[in-house]
Amino acid sequence: MMADQRVVLVTGASSGIGETCARFLSQRGHRVYGVSRRAAGASNAGDNGVIHLSMDITRDVSVKQAVGFLLQREGRIDIVVNSAGIGIAGAIEETSIEEARTQLEVNFFGVLRICRAVLPAMRERGSGYIVNIGSIGGLIAIPYQGLYSASKFALEGLSESLRMEVKDFGIRVVIVEPGDHKTSFTENRRPTDESSGNSPYRDRFHRAVARMAADEQSNPGPERVARLVYKIVTTANPRFRYTVGPASQRAAVLLKRIAPYSLVEKVMRGHYGV
Numbered sequence: 708m709m710a711d712q713r714v715v716l717v718t719g720a721s722s723g724i725g726e727t728c729a730r731f732l733s734q735r736g737h738r739v740y741g742v743s744r745r746a747a748g749a750s751n752a753g754d755n756g757v758i759h760l761s762m763d764i765t766r767d768v769s770v771k772q773a774v775g776f777l778l779q780r781e782g783r784i785d786i787v788v789n790s791a792g793i794g795i796a797g798a799i800e801e802t803s804i805e806e807a808r809t810q811l812e813v814n815f816f817g818v819l820r821i822c823r824a825v826l827p828a829m830r831e832r833g834s835g836y837i838v839n840i841g842s843i844g845g846l847i848a849i850p851y852q853g854l855y856s857a858s859k860f861a862l863e864g865l866s867e868s869l870r871m872e873v874k875d876f877g878i879r880v881v882i883v884e885p886g887d888h889k890t891s892f893t894e895n896r897r898p899t900d901e902s903s904g905n906s907p908y909r910d911r912f913h914r915a916v917a918r919m920a921a922d923e924q925s926n927p928g929p930e931r932v933a934r935l936v937y938k939i940v941t942t943a944n945p946r947f948r949y950t951v952g953p954a955s956q957r958a959a960v961l962l963k964r965i966a967p968y969s970l971v972e973k974v975m976r977g978h979y980g981v
């Protein structure tokens with residue numbers, strides 16, 4: 708192993724932001740393990756050098772097994788990038804508790820599971836980076852993606868607390884908040900069951916989701932997110948929060964900080980056609 712080669716775990720590495728981060732870090736000489744559900748068991752390094760492992764972040768056993776395997780093989784994990792995530796779309800009224808739980812199970816409890824699994828070894832070594840992929844939708848709520856936004860707002864809170872708790876153990880916790888990027892997230896977004904059929908929200912829902920899809924697919928792919936993650940994990944003392952994405956969406960974050968909320972709401976309702 709090269710002296711400065713670090714062991715990296717990236718969740719959601721089969722697609723989009725996770726896949727791009729895993730490839731980018733691997734190409735820069737790090738030893739990268741990429742996990743996702745679709746990876747078939749432990750596989751040897753593929754074309755881009757990333758070693759794929761099967762893991763479902765919603766299952767305790769699956770997380771423990773994969774992290775245990777990695778620690779046994781490498782003796783340490785230096786960097787974790789929590790990118791695995793899903794999006795469920797629907798009016799809040801038309802989102803079942805089960806669907807809401809599914810959303811939180813991946814985007815929030817999945818990250819918590821990974822953190823709990825990797826922290827003991829990081830704490831013992833007195834070092835580590837945990838980079839959580841949040842969302843601008845976790846700073847400004849998106850209509851008809853309320854449970855998605857709730858999961859990412861929750862991730863903000865978890866990340867803020869965790870950062871304070873583990874700082875003295877030499878572990879850096881950072882949240883990256885991307886705006887829209889072109890990935891498979893758009894085609895993987897699932898409508899809630901009650902969104903179909905004769906919903907009173909139907910027209911607004913379809914307008915909002917069409918807008919989200921257009922925003923995502925008209926923007927560049929996630930290379931700039933990967934570059935940012937690389938910069939973060941090669942910085943001794945990274946900031947807590949990094950927003951990345953289209954200028955208009957980063958401006959909306961600023962607007963929410965300085966303007967009355969009524970103005971932000973007007974802008975959001977207008978943008979999503981609701």
Ligand SMILES: NC(=O)c1ccc[n+]([C@@H]2O[C@H](COP(=O)([O-])OP(=O)(O)OC[C@H]3O[C@@H](n4cnc5c(N)ncnc54)[C@H](OP(=O)(O)O)[C@@H]3O)[C@@H](O)[C@H]2O)c1
Pocket residue numbers: 718719720721722723724725726742743744745746762763764765790791792793813814840841842843844884885886887888889890891892893895923
């Ligand atoms: N794209 C955007 O515009 C955007 C904007 C802001 C934030 N984000 C955030 O960025 C992250 C990545 O999104 P993306 O755009 O890269 O989406 P994507 O292309 O749909 O990739 C999602 C990844 O998550 C994995 N995943 C989903 N459920 C999983 C589970 N239970 N266990 C393990 N892995 C799981 C998927 O792999 P398998 O299906 O094989 O498990 C896939 O690799 C998400 O947290 C998302 O909220 C995306």
